[in-house]
Amino acid sequence: DVQLVESGGGSVQAGGSLRLSCAASGYTFSRHCMGWFRQAPGKEREGVAVVAIGEWKYVPDSLKDRFTVSQDNGKNITYLQMNKLNSEDTAMYYCAAIKGPITGGRCLVAFREGDFGYWGQGTQVTVS
Numbered sequence: 001d002v003q004l005v006e007s008g009g010g011s012v013q014a015g016g017s018l019r020l021s022c023a024a025s026g027y028t029f030s031r032h033c034m035g036w037f038r039q040a041p042g043k044e045r046e047g048v049a050v051v052a053i054g055e056w057k058y059v060p061d062s063l064k065d066r067f068t069v070s071q072d073n074g075k076n077i078t079y080l081q082m083n084k085l086n087s088e089d090t091a092m093y094y095c096a097a098i099k100g101p102i103t104g105g106r107c108l109v110a111f112r113e114g115d116f117g118y119w120g121q122g123t124q125v126t127v128s
Contacts, residue, residue, distance in 0.1 A: 009123030022095030031100030033107035
């Protein structure tokens, strides 16, 4: 079975940094699509980063100066580095995956629609 396990959340002061990790298992890591999403209480879910293995990475313009997505293919882990955090970044953060092979274009569509087949349990980020 596919499993996604997030870690690295916590409480941080405004201006600080956190690195979230998403460990994937149960499928071949290559050429998959991995997205990071967040949802704050009372707000809609928001996509914050996406990576299509072997192709490209994308972070929305509103976040690209502070958020970076990367991965360690050898360990099947995807990372979300978040810098200069502020209170608006407070949310539950989720990673989500689509098993490959998948094109970068299809990955981007899925990211914009939030249409991923597998989701982690989430990790809380609180910025005060």
